[in-house]
Amino acid sequence: MSAPTRAPIAITMGDPAGIGPEIIVRLACTPRPGETPLLVVGDTQRLRDMADHLGLALTLFPIEHPNELEGHDVTPGRLAVLPAGEPLPTDLPYGQVDARAGAAAYAYVSRAIDFALDGAISAIVTAPLNKAAMAAAGIQYPGHTEILADRAGTDDFGMMLANDELRVMLVSIHLSLRQAIDAVTPERELRAIRLAARACHAYGIEHPRIAVAGLNPHAGEGGLFGGEDEAIIAPAIARAREEGIDASGPWPGDTVFMNARRGHFDAVVAQYHDQGLIPVKYLGVENGVNITVGLPFVRTSVDHGTAFDIAGTGHADPSSLFYALKQAEAMVRSGAGT
Template sequence: MSASHRAPIAITMGDPAGVGPEIIVRLACMPRESTTPLLVIGDIDRLHAMANQLGLALTLFPIEHPSELDDRGVTPGRMAVLPAGEALPPELPYGLVDARAGAAACAYVNRAIDFALDGSISAIVTAPLNKAAMAAAGITYPGHTEILADRAGTQDFGMMLANDELRVMLVSIHLSLREAIDAVTPERELRAIRLAARACHAYGIERPRIAVAGLNPHAGEGGLFGHEDETIIAPAIALAREEGIDASGPWPGDTVFMNARRGQFDAVVAQYHDQGLIPVKYLGVDNGVNITVGLPFVRTSVDHGTAFDIAGQGVADPSSLVYALKQAEAMVRASDTAEDGLAVQP
């Protein structure tokens, strides 16, 4: 599919009380190399007020469906906004947990999913939501990933964090540490390895090298520090190798990420949330992206939260959103190329 006829990419506004509105209007004023049109699913008044606060020359115009978008969707300084949920009150404060904001953030994501499933948009890029605000609105999902997977009807999904130096797939996502240890099962391990390989293929890596981090210190040290590594993780790695996946490990968690940065591996499977996200975020969130692997559409996200401590103050950095958009564009291009029967380029 040519870029000029490609369905637009939708950016969801995230929690309206967070930095989402600011990073979106800043992005909208930046020059872009891609000709894929953009739209925002969110509240046009909220975005307009933020643009005015920042003194940005930004024209926002409403649409009701992605098919209405034309060349205005690729012009810096112009952005289409598609509404979802209830209109926000002008007095909604920045930087505070608010049930109205939580409900709105979920509505933006749900509408984006509907458009992605029917092919009206080519990808979703999400600004951050706030779990406490969603909970205040009676929404029990722990995060974006679970909403996306549930609405898309997929059980085989995972979260990958990526930047220019690391790609990290998680075995479990938003669980307590005690629950995450119980989630280390052969089935979950094999699924995470498969998803890591699938994500690497989407980046154009034909035979990815997948490293699996151990659960225990020193990957169990032969059973001295726990048996999960040799009785659960190692057998799953063996099964993945039987399927033709170049998987190895379990490797000690304190060195595997360093070796991946040095080019020894293309992706690392981490056993739980913080084991995988700390090394990625330590390298900086500006060029980090959150990718949901296993969905029937492309979804990327910023690698930071709602940043209530600086929300509404005009100091938020849009770099992570810019990077997430570029990664979504690259994955859409790779998907188009694969459908055309051509070699996928890195």
């Protein structure tokens, strides 16, 4: 079939030493219900070698701009590749931190961002990168979220992890636990609440119920276990309610996610990385998606890392990539963005 007129979704290949090439090849060879055409920003030879290794029939064709997809056959088994950065060496090993792979992963996402800002693509779906490999290449970003926000020129952004049972927005992302406690400020709390509501609107939830998790055990127990919940978090919730957001809390972190799964809340604001990600990932990374909220374009990502322990072995599960693509398509169709 010919590619429809809707701008394509770009999948970035991620760290080429990880499982990104494999899960992309597997997705490209599998029928899917979505109608939005796809392209990959990555390395053609790396993908071709992976398809051969897996014994999959995949036709790869190079393009230089997303608009070149118009009129192309985009049925399963055919995939457009848009290059970025230097071609990868053919002997680049799988499963190892390599500065060349880190530089390539950064080049892939950077070029995809440029096309998204120009409106040439409708969304970005990212395969995982490796922070140590990027650091080895001299790229000092802690993760995708910070790269996206910096290049998009926004300070008003956040990370949401979502699956069929939970939506979790983080107050702080890639910080040490000590730094994350210091990051609990009225301004950051209010921003996270607003972004959680915004993300729910993108999912088509007209009046989202936002639960805010406490920082301390039992949400501070009236100040007995710490004063941040009463002094910082509760006033931010009150301000959000004054703005018309149905926010509540702070709720004890050991029960708020359970209550959200039971349908009492539409999203949870978690105070730091592990508080929010552990309950989401416990439910299974195969149906999880990472969403950057606050960008001028849709971005979703797999809910797992580069999995160096199985990279290149043919045992990677593409389920999370399928789910990330499905969520990106749903948000593009809604027109709400993030």
